[in-house]
Amino acid sequence: MTAIDTDVPALEVTDLHVTFDYPRPAVAGISLHVDRGEIVALVGESGSGKTMTAKAAIGLLPAGATATGSVQVDGQxxxxxxxxxxxEIRGNRVAMVFQEPQTALNPVQTIGWQVRQALTRHQKLSRSxxxxxxxxxxxxxxxxxxxKRIAYYPHQLSGGQKQRIxxxxxxxxxxALLLADEPTTALDVSVQREILDLLVRLRDRTHAGILLITHNLGxxxxxxxxxxxxQLGETVETGEVQQIFARPTDSxxxxxxxxxxxxDAADRTQRTDTGDRTAPKPVVAVERVTVEHPGSFGSxxxxxLSEVSLVVQPGQVVGVVGESGSGKTTLGRAIGGPLPLSSGRILVxxxxxxxxxxxxxxxxxxxIAFVPQDPTASLDPRFTVAESIREPLEIQGIGDRRSxxxxxxxxxxxVQLPTSFAARLPHELSGGQRQRVALARALSTDPELLIADEPTSALDVSVQARVLDLFAQLQADIGFAALFISHDLAVVRQVSDRVTVLKAGRVVESGSATRIFIQPATDYTRTLVDAIPFPDPARPRLGRPVAPTRVNGG
Incomplete structure (x- = not known):
């Protein structure tokens, strides 16, 4: 490992401007620095210039971009x-950790081959x-x-292991500098905790500076x-993490x-848990359902899913949580009808x-209607907003053209969008606006049950908050029942009346949202709850000293 000059910042960005042929610059004066051995978080909504700043630091700005100001990496x-x-500087002085490891790794080459390629590109080493x-x-x-794992292919590794690779x-x-662009967004809460812990330990071992781009303030x-x-390409506030959380100065x-x-927040919807009441006809009753996928090529x-039971009462929101591979999405697909059951039955x-x-x-x-995780992929890019919302009505033969x-x-x-948006195409909308269109489309046929599979995981924190508020308001006004699937337990706590916890296709516990998150009955649920990043740096943190006192309002 080369000698480290701790007096030279890993990254020094001064008055960076990045412009395209658009009315508003992508970056309009961002300044920041990252010292060796520290982690600096760059936060803001989509379009604020976070990723563009990181791309400038590694020389990957898109074609047509014009950059002015100064970006120095390890003094250069x-x-x-x-x-x-x-x-010459990529890999040697600055490297990037991408959000989605599945697309960052070559699926047809072994892990060892890919690591060796990275090594031999910048160093003269023998094969051994x-x-x-x-x-x-x-x-x-x-x-x-x-x-042993060096001979594995990416598909033989879990999501967390792929991110480690x-x-x-x-x-x-x-x-000298690691650019980590949303490195844990695609991971479930327990794996996310492992990767965060790893980043802290790597910072300590390598003394690299880390620029962490994230919308997760936890x-x-x-x-x-x-x-x-x-915000909008400009730096609006910078400071120590305890100061920013306890005494932010910018609105x-x-x-x-x-x-x-x-x-630890109160339920903003103030719903009453109806889980213990007897309803004559649940919206959904899942009775000892097993789903088995046949093997292929001798596997x-x-x-x-194994012997899963669950009930959703009218007007009730049931959250489904668990790690990747626990069966959450499979359960939603089974209830929706297209997935055949091996045993058990589902009554709608x-x-x-x-x-x-x-x-x-x-x-x-x-x-039954679905709200997808990624509305960009689920909305036809050729359809206007009106056509996307109207399509389920046409398929079901509901109403005439005027109605x-x-x-x-x-x-x-x-869904709180102007009616003038009816003529727009999906690419003309923001992520939050596209998710509102997806909600409107799902509600077009007046469903009794809404299945929402990770509906806010791709959204910034402020956009997520607005979509969740809208979801709660619509649910209260219209009264549909919902199955809310998510790996973000804090979001599930906010919107759900009851929660079912899945592990490896089995229900490990089920109960009111308050009881599950405040007094979990199983070690597995306690592990999930304990792994949630808590938005308060005054609490014990990963490998970090704790602030001596907690400031009110932090």
């Missing part, structure tokens, strides 16, 4: 370098030295049995030393902090979908 100016010069260093890197990021690739050249409170808040920072869902079959409004066919099944499925147009206008108003 990056702006204005040729591609050949940038290639390369393998030894590759194993050392896997051990550094705490991959179990690195001598991406971090190992970034560390191959001993960089993550910021857990591991950041300092915080830089940006935008206060807005972001107020938007964070918290386990064993996989049991995705008293009807067993498995015994319906033709017109009866089509009519029954009108009672459908009236219904579209009513739904746009209900």
């Amino acid at each position: 100016e990056v702006l204005g370098l040729s591609e050949r010069e940038l290639t 030295q390369t393998r030894e260093r590759a194993v050392e890197l896997l051990r550094l990021v705490e991959i179990p049995d690195p001598e 991406v971090i190992a690739l970034a560390l191959a050249g001993d960089p 993550v910021v409170a857990e591991i950041a030393d300092r915080v830089v808040v940006v 935008y920072t206060r807005q972001l902090l107020a938007s964070v869902p918290r386990l 064993k079959s996989h049991v995705a 409004d008293g009807q067993d979908f498995a015994k319906l066919s033709g017109k009866e099944l089509r009519a029954a499925r009108r009672r 459908r147009a009236t219904r579209v206008a009513e739904l746009l108003t209900a």
Whole structure:
């Protein structure tokens, strides 16, 4: 490992401007610095310039971008370098940890091959030295049995292990600066905790500076030393993490902090738990359902759900939580009807979908609607907003042309979008606006049950708060029941009446949201709850000293 000059910042950004052929610059004067051995969080909503600032630091600005100001990495100016010069500093001085490890890794090459490629690009090593260093890197990021796993392919690793491999690739050249762009957003809460803990330990071992780009302020409170808040391409506030959380000076920072869902907050909807009442006809009754996926090419079959039972009463929101692979999404798909059951049955409004066919099944499925995780992928880019909302009505043969147009206008108003948005295409909307359109589309047929699968995980914290408030308001006004699937337990706490916890396809416990999160009955649930990043840096943090006193309002 090369000698470290601690007097030279890992990153020094001064009055950075990045412009395209748009009316508003992507970055309009951001300044920040990251010292060696510290973690600086860069936070702000989508479009605030966070990722563009990171791309400027590694020389990956899109074609057509013009950058002015200064960006120095480990003392070297990056702006204005040729591609050949940038290639020399990438990996050696600065490296990036991407949000989605599945797309960052080559699926047809072994882990060892990919790590060796990163090593030999910047260092002259023999074959044996390369393998030894590759194993050392896997051990550094705490991959179990690195001598064995080096021969694995990405599909043989879990999501958390793949993210560790991406971090190992970034560390191959001993960089002074790590750019971590939403490194835990795609991970469930327990794996997220492991990766955050790993980042802290790597900071201590390598003394690299880390620029952490995230919209999760709980993550910021857990591991950041300092915080830089940006809005519309400008720096609006910067300071020590304890100061930013306890005494924010900018109204935008206060807005972001107020938007964070918290386990210790009161239920904003103030619902009454109806789980212990007897309802004559639940909206959904899942009775001892097992779903088994057959194996292929000689592999064993996989049991995705095993003897799962669950009830959703009219007007009730039931949260479903658990780690990746616990069966959450499979449960939602099974209730929706397209997924065949191996055993058990699912009754929707008293009807067993498995015994319906033709017109009866089509009519029954009108009672269920889905809100997807990513509205960008679920909305046809060629359809206007009106066409997207109207399509379920046309498929189900509901109403005529005039009544459908009236219904579209009513739904746009209900989800708090101007009726003029009916003529817009999805690319003309923000992420939060697209999710509102997805909600309107789901509600178009007046469903009795809404299945929401990670509906806010891709949204910034303030946009997420507005969508969750809208969801609660619509649920209270319209009275639909909902199955709310999420790996974000704080969000589930906010919107749910009851919660079911899944592990490896089985229900480990179920009960009121208050009881599950305040007094969990199983070790597994307690582990999930304890792993949630808490938006208060005055609490015990990962590998960090705790603030001596807690400031009121923090």
